[in-house]
Amino acid sequence: MNLExxxxxxxxxxxxxxxGLKIVPNQIQLQKTKREFEGDLTVVIFPFVKAARKSPEQxxxxxxxxxxxxxxxxxxxxxxxxxxxxxxxxxxxxxxxxEIHENNEFGKTVxxxxxxLMMIEYSSPxxxxxxxxxxxxxxxxxxxxxxxxxxNGWKVxxxxxxxxxxxxxxxxxxxxxxxxxxETPESTGLKxxxxxxxxxxxxxxxxxxxxxxxxxxxxxxxxxxxTAPLIxxxxxxxLAWENNDADVRHLWETMNGWVYAGFDKTYKQLGxxxxxxxxxxxxxLEGKEKVEKGLASGAFYHREDGSVWANLTGDGLDEKLxxxxxxxxxxxxxxxxxxxxxxxxxxxNKMVYVVGNEQNYHFQVLAIxxxxxxFEWGKDLVHFSYGMxxxxxxxxxxxxxxxxxxxxxxxxxxxxxxxxxxxxxxLNNCTPVExxxxxxxxxxxxxxxxxxxxxxxxxxxxxxxxxxxxxxNTGPFIQYTHARIKSVLRKANEQGIVFKHLDNxxxxxxxxxxxxIQLLSxxxxxxxxxxxxxxxxxxxxxxxxxxxxxxxFYHDFTILKEENPHLKQFRLVLSESTASVIKTGMxxxxxDVPERM
RNA sequence: GGUCUGGUAGCUCAGCUGGAUAGAGCAACGCCCUUCUAAGGCGUGGGUCAAGAGUUCGAAUCUCUUCCGGAUCACCA
Numbered sequence: 001m002n003l004e005x006x007x008x009x010x011x012x013x014x015x016x017x018x019x020g021l022k023i024v025p026n027q028i029q030l031q032k033t034k035r036e037f038e039g040d041l042t043v044v045i046f047p048f049v050k051a052a053r054k055s056p057e058q059x060x061x062x063x064x065x066x067x068x069x070x071x072x073x074x075x076x077x078x079x080x081x082x083x084x085x086x087x088x089x090x091x092x093x094x095x096x097x098x099e100i101h102e103n104n105e106f107g108k109t110v111x112x113x114x115x116x117l118m119m120i121e122y123s124s125p126x127x128x129x130x131x132x133x134x135x136x137x138x139x140x141x142x143x144x145x146x147x148x149x150x151x152n153g154w155k156v157x158x159x160x161x162x163x164x165x166x167x168x169x170x171x172x173x174x175x176x177x178x179x180x181x182x183e184t185p186e187s188t189g190l191k192x193x194x195x196x197x198x199x200x201x202x203x204x205x206x207x208x209x210x211x212x213x214x215x216x217x218x219x220x221x222x223x224x225x226x227t228a229p230l231i232x233x234x235x236x237x238x239l240a241w242e243n244n245d246a247d248v249r250h251l252w253e254t255m256n257g258w259v260y261a262g263f264d265k266t267y268k269q270l271g272x273x274x275x276x277x278x279x280x281x282x283x284x285l286e287g288k289e290k291v292e293k294g295l296a297s298g299a300f301y302h303r304e305d306g307s308v309w310a311n312l313t314g315d316g317l318d319e320k321l322x323x324x325x326x327x328x329x330x331x332x333x334x335x336x337x338x339x340x341x342x343x344x345x346x347x348x349n350k351m352v353y354v355v356g357n358e359q360n361y362h363f364q365v366l367a368i369x370x371x372x373x374x375f376e377w378g379k380d381l382v383h384f385s386y387g388m389x390x391x392x393x394x395x396x397x398x399x400x401x402x403x404x405x406x407x408x409x410x411x412x413x414x415x416x417x418x419x420x421x422x423x424x425x426x427l428n429n430c431t432p433v434e435x436x437x438x439x440x441x442x443x444x445x446x447x448x449x450x451x452x453x454x455x456x457x458x459x460x461x462x463x464x465x466x467x468x469x470x471x472x473n474t475g476p477f478i479q480y481t482h483a484r485i486k487s488v489l490r491k492a493n494e495q496g497i498v499f500k501h502l503d504n505x506x507x508x509x510x511x512x513x514x515x516x517i518q519l520l521s522x523x524x525x526x527x528x529x530x531x532x533x534x535x536x537x538x539x540x541x542x543x544x545x546x547x548x549x550x551x552x553f554y555h556d557f558t559i560l561k562e563e564n565p566h567l568k569q570f571r572l573v574l575s576e577s578t579a580s581v582i583k584t585g586m587x588x589x590x591x592d593v594p595e596r597m
Numbered sequence: 598g599g600u601c602u603g604g605u606a607g608c609u610c611a612g613c614u615g616g617a618u619a620g621a622g623c624a625a626c627g628c629c630c631u632u633c634u635a636a637g638g639c640g641u642g643g644g645u646c647a648a649g650a651g652u653u654c655g656a657a658u659c660u661c662u663u664c665c666g667g668a669u670c671a672c673c674a
Contacts, residue, residue: 049654056654080617166674167673318670321671330672330673331673331674334674357668358668358669359668361668361670426634454610459668466609466623471623474636477622484634488634541610541612561632
């Protein structure tokens with residue numbers, strides 16, 4: 001039983017024995033004492049004053065006295081207004097620090113053989129354009145959530161569904177065929193995904209031009225969009241693809257191959273990976289089959305033109321298309337098939353989709369459709385719906401070229417890190433390889449932290465004109481603190497100082513040091529909450545607070561020059577534990593921390 | 598229009614399962630390296646928590662109304 005639970009239980013007992021008020025221990029409001037007051041933990045007294053029929057101050061005094069008498073860990077207390085501030089015995093904190101220091105897996109729950117399995121889908125790119133900043137947020141969130149859930153004892157399977165087929169893919173294929181002059185990544189020196197993306201934009205421009213021409217002839221925009229030669233040709237191509245036309249398939253395989261080579265580089269640079277990749281081209285038939293079954297069972301219905309629909313009006317939603325009149329499948333069809341295959345492949349206990357909030361409706365519908373198809377897990381799927389990354393002018397649009405490219409952005413951040421590092425000259429003793437490793441860590445660290453520190457559910461603004469900061473609440477600031485601690489620890493080792501275990505617990509430590517231990521001890525509950533809330537931001541904000549506190553300590557106290565050997569040992573243990581929590585916590589965000597920088 | 602979602606300092610964001618005087622960073626200004634890494638620390642200024650009403654001992658936090666954004670309601674994915 002941890003300290004908080006103990007105190008809550010005791011407060012409940014106190015209230016009952018003093019005032020006859022029965023209260024559930026976890027309803028007691030126990031919080032960290034605000035900095036400006038004396039104490040470590042605070043009990044909010046207001047809820048008891050009615051039963052006590054005394055002033056908040058007097059009630060606080062009585063409960064405080066009871067706690068002090070019945071729990072040896074409470075060394076003293078004070079009451080201010082309706083707040084009972086408790087000071088906890090220093091011994092307790094020193095003992096806690098020892099436990100933290102000796103626990104290599106501090107903050108993490110072990111994944112046992114019988115642990116439940118969570119499948120996390122993220123990334124899920126289309127193979128018609130390169131990844132951009134929006135995908136970066138998705139990938140970082142997916143990867144971090146996976147790490148966080150592992151740390152909470154889940155078995156995790158990271159999966160990626162590649163949208164490698166469909167009308168949008170045909171668009172870039174068609175444009176390349178018509179206007180590409182046989183260009184390849186080799187002939188152009190372009191990364192494969194960028195080359196294909198280029199033709200997606202080419203298609204869009206040519207298509208828009210056709211629409212404009214048709215409209216000049218007096219055709220309505222709506223009709224022009226449907227009858228432009230290019231879109232008809234793309235639709236023909238999609239049909240040919242579904243009919244296994246050899247030429248179309250060959251072109252498709254070639255161009256997708258280019259894209260995958262490009263994606264692999266981007267994923268590697270970003271530091272994300274997958275345990276199992278699904279391709280829409282391999283799951284959409286399964287989806288079609290399930291839709292046919294649903295048709296047979298009466299869950300879905302045909303329209304006159306032959307298209308297949310689900311009627312969701314009974315669920316307060318609209319009607320949803322599942323198969324086009326020409327028999328080709330849509331996004332939803334494929335998602336049904338993918339879901340089915342996944343549950344065949346793995347004993348999934350929880351399925352999580354990391355997909356932007358623009359698709360909230362899609363997932364609401366998907367859950368209902370799976371339910372209608374009698375999959376008992378349909379309604380249990382979790383759509384981890386995150387907010388969009390916006391530019392100051394608004395949404396990014398690939399077709400209009402207003403996207404922040406993922407590869408460019410990563411390169412830019414690494415370059416800034418390289419320049420900064422050079423200016424500061426701290427890596428002058430390192431080899432070029434070491435420098436590159438560190439500079440990459442820092443550049444990517446700044447980008448990743450920048451993205452992950454904000455609440456994933458909220459949309460965020462990125463201004464390309466202001467480069468991401470390296471000072472303040474940033475990744476490099478945290479990495480720097482880690483490097484600094486490591487430097488001190490190296491020196492301690494060189495001096496032969498032993499700080500494995502705190503032997504002497506009679507030393508007098510300061511409030512700042514005490515508070516640092518308290519912060520460290522909160523790490524496991526932060527990890528737990530981050531898992532429940534699916535929020536890497538909670539980890540990021542926690543680490544920042546820890547690091548800020550540590551830097552003040554580092555500034556105000558000496559470690560290696562402390563004359564009292566017990567105190568010196570204590571500070572080394574405190575520093576090492578802090579470095580360890582920083583490293584673990586940043587690891588949960590997918591951010592590496594350097595030994596020096 | 599229906600549904601969902603957001604509005605906190607000049608900017609980017611915390612705080613939101615109700616608790617003490619609403620916090621950080623950036624930007625601005627000032628101070629601190631003969632001392633374990635100054636990518637650091639300290640300080641100053643900066644707020645009608647969109648507006649109004651309600652619930653409560655107590656509201657940025659919960660409820661309602663209004664205003665202003667965003668997403669979605671596709672034979673796109």
